[in-house]
Amino acid sequence: xxxxxxxxxxxxSPFTFTDKYSTVIGVVMRGGNYLECVLKSQVSIDGDDxxxxxxxxxxxxxxxxxLKVMLLDGIxxxxxxxxDIEDIFSSTHLPVITVTRDKPDFNKIEDPLKKNFIDWEKRxxxxxxxxxxxxxxxxxxxxxxxxxxxxxxAKEIIKISTIRGAIPEPIRVAHLIAxxxxxGESYGKA
Amino acid sequence: xxxxxxxxxxxxSPFTFTDKYSTVIGVVMRGGNYLECVLKSQVSIDGDDxxxxxxxxxxxxxxxxxLKVMLLDGIxxxxxxxxDIEDIFSSTHLPVITVTRDKPDFNKIEDPLKKNFIDWEKRxxxxxxxxxxxxxxxxxxxxxxxxxxxxxxAKEIIKISTIRGAIPEPIRVAHLIAxxxxxGESYGKA
Numbered sequence: 001x002x003x004x005x006x007x008x009x010x011x012x013s014p015f016t017f018t019d020k021y022s023t024v025i026g027v028v029m030r031g032g033n034y035l036e037c038v039l040k041s042q043v044s045i046d047g048d049d050x051x052x053x054x055x056x057x058x059x060x061x062x063x064x065x066x067l068k069v070m071l072l073d074g075i076x077x078x079x080x081x082x083x084d085i086e087d088i089f090s091s092t093h094l095p096v097i098t099v100t101r102d103k104p105d106f107n108k109i110e111d112p113l114k115k116n117f118i119d120w121e122k123r124x125x126x127x128x129x130x131x132x133x134x135x136x137x138x139x140x141x142x143x144x145x146x147x148x149x150x151x152x153x154a155k156e157i158i159k160i161s162t163i164r165g166a167i168p169e170p171i172r173v174a175h176l177i178a179x180x181x182x183x184g185e186s187y188g189k190a
Numbered sequence: 191x192x193x194x195x196x197x198x199x200x201x202x203s204p205f206t207f208t209d210k211y212s213t214v215i216g217v218v219m220r221g222g223n224y225l226e227c228v229l230k231s232q233v234s235i236d237g238d239d240x241x242x243x244x245x246x247x248x249x250x251x252x253x254x255x256x257l258k259v260m261l262l263d264g265i266x267x268x269x270x271x272x273x274d275i276e277d278i279f280s281s282t283h284l285p286v287i288t289v290t291r292d293k294p295d296f297n298k299i300e301d302p303l304k305k306n307f308i309d310w311e312k313r314x315x316x317x318x319x320x321x322x323x324x325x326x327x328x329x330x331x332x333x334x335x336x337x338x339x340x341x342x343x344a345k346e347i348i349k350i351s352t353i354r355g356a357i358p359e360p361i362r363v364a365h366l367i368a369x370x371x372x373x374g375e376s377y378g379k380a
Binding site (some may be wrong): 025033034040059172180181183184 | 213215223224225226227228229230250252253282320323354363366367369370371374375376
């Protein structure tokens with residue numbers, strides 16, 4: 001696999017209870033080293049437009065033809081605005097890998113979902129769908145889900161694009177931008 | 191000089207005639223490779239607060255102690271909001287290097303300044319102050335001004351922090367972010 005493979009990393013901005021929207025940042029990088037492009041969009045907090053917003057970001061960028069994989073920080077943007085990664089792959093033909101530091105705890109998610117959403121079952125099904133793989137890194141392990149790409153290829157992409165710590169650069173950089181432009185100074189980890 | 195030297199790159203966002211403010215993005219990078227932090231502020235277009243905004247960005251970031259040099263895209267932010275790099279160095283003790291692709295043409299600047307600003311002489315003096323050095327790169331030459339740092343050290347910093355083309359990464363990355371978050375997709379060159 002090429003070290004310079006073009007990856008799209010996506011993360012959302014931190015938000016407060018009074019916000020209606022969360023900014024979504026996409027970054028196009030060559031492997032883990034070179035930033036080529038910054039994209040911006042937004043999702044409604046706890047809404048249901050995150051999948052659409054990701055698809056539009058992919059379809060509309062002038063880098064579309066070079067992109068090989070999308071990397072997403074977690075499985076949702078803007079709270080419980082869940083991303084359907086199967087839908088993204090089938091609509092755009094761009095494979096997707098979601099990355100989290102912690103193993104998803106579905107029991108912890110079920111109660112707030114039931115409490116706050118009429119369509120909680122639909123959201124929970126989407127969150128639970130797909131296999132979770134534990135990936136060992138030189139740092140802590142990470143947990144990933146894949147759509148349109150097999151686990152061995154996904155591992156290689158994560159290896160190529162991770163410089164320090166456990167999180168691939170396209171996600172880490174998208175996080176720093178989303179956090180920095182919202183708070184004035186970036187903080188926290190992707 | 192350390193390859194991992196901490197650099198602050200600053201650039202402003204594109205704006206239109208109806209905008210009052212331009213977003214200013216600062217990025218903290220280790221050399222030309224690793225993004226550590228994203229900062230955001232704003233300047234008034236054609237105002238006189240750019241020097242103050244740069245100084246506040248430097249003073250307020252939690253990375254202040256690690257920063258070794260500030261790199262600025264040009265000599266102004268938000269139109270003709272001129273940055274006083276001598277003032278920045280004397281106030282913050284952080285050396286400053288300004289970088290432009292083209293040799294500044296003062297004759298071209300004088301007329302619009304005279305036409306639009308009562309204090310045009312002050313702005314022009316600031317723009318003209320300091321020596322301009324032509325720096326050869328592996329790509330096209332660039333033109334720089336320095337404050338608080340000698341030309342040989344400045345050349346080394348530019349060499350360390352430039353990956354592709356002629357523009358140091360902290361400025362190139364700040365430009366991509368400022369442009370991307372304003373337009374939805376970054377474009378153009380720093």
